[in-house]
Amino acid sequence: MARQSTLNFARSGAHGAGRSRVSWKHHQLANDISSRFHTVLFGVAGEFTASTQIAAFDLDGTLIRPKSGLKFPRNAADWSLLRRDTKERLNTLIQTGYAIVIISNQNYSGRPAKLEEWQVKMGAIAERLHDVPFICIAATTKDENRKPDTGMWGCLQAYFESLGCVRPDTKESFFVGDAAGRRGDHSADDKNFAKNAELRFYTPEEYFDA
Numbered sequence: 001m002a003r004q005s006t007l008n009f010a011r012s013g014a015h016g017a018g019r020s021r022v023s024w025k026h027h028q029l030a031n032d033i034s035s036r037f038h039t040v041l042f043g044v045a046g047e048f049t050a051s052t053q054i055a056a057f058d059l060d061g062t063l064i065r066p067k068s069g070l071k072f073p074r075n076a077a078d079w080s081l082l083r084r085d086t087k088e089r090l091n092t093l094i095q096t097g098y099a100i101v102i103i104s105n106q107n108y109s110g111r112p113a114k115l116e117e118w119q120v121k122m123g124a125i126a127e128r129l130h131d132v133p134f135i136c137i138a139a140t141t142k143d144e145n146r147k148p149d150t151g152m153w154g155c156l157q158a159y160f161e162s163l164g165c166v167r168p169d170t171k172e173s174f175f176v177g178d179a180a181g182r183r184g185d186h187s188a189d190d191k192n193f194a195k196n197a198e199l200r201f202y203t204p205e206e207y208f209d210a
C-alpha cells in the first residue's frame with residue numbers, strides 16, 4: 001500500500017510562463033546530495049507527489065523514440081512518444097498511488113550546449129505529458145551514477161530523505177527499460193540496473209503490451 005507525501009515542488013521552481021515545465025534542481029539540492037551526485041541532473045515536472053511506490057522508466061526507446069525513424073535523433077525536436085496511450089498509462093499509475101520517475105543515461109561530458117538542449121527537450125516532453133507530474137534523473141557522464149550502477153536510484157532516495165518525506169520502497173516499485181540484453185538491444189544496462197537496485201524489471205513490451 002502506497003504512502004505518499006505531497007511535495008510542492010512546482011512553486012519552488014524557476015520556470016515561468018513560456019519556459020520549460022521542468023524545474024531543474026541540480027544546483028538546488030541540499031549540499032550533501034549535490035556533492036555526492038554532482039554529475040546527476042535532477043528535474044521535477046509539475047506538482048509531484050512522493051510515494052513509497054515508484055514507477056520508474058528509462059527514457060529513450062522506452063517512453064520516446066526519434067520521430068524521424070532514425071536510430072538516433074537528428075536534433076532536440078526529433079522525438080515522439082513511443083506509444084499513443086503513454087500519458088494515460090502514466091496517469092493511471094499516479095491514480096493508483098505511484099510516483100513517476102524517469103531514469104536516463106545521457107552523456108554530455110564536455111558538451112554543455114548539448115546538455116542544455118536536452119533539458120529543453122525534457123521541457124517539451126513534460127508539456128506533451130501535461131498533467132503527469134514526474135521526476136527526471138539523468139546521468140550526464142560515464143561514472144558510478146550511470147546505469148547499470150545505482151547512483152540515480154540513490155539520488156532519488158537521498159532527495160526524498162532530505163525533504164523528510166516517505167522513502168521509495170524497492171519491493172513496491174519497478175523499472176521499465178529497453179536495454180535488456182536481448183538480441184538487437186544495445187546493452188543490458190536497464191535490466192542490470194534493476195537487478196542492482198533490487199527493483200522488479202520489465203521491458204517496454206512486457207509492461208505496455210501486457
Ligand SMILES: [Mg+2]
Pocket residue numbers: 058059060061062177178179
Ligand atoms: Mg533506452
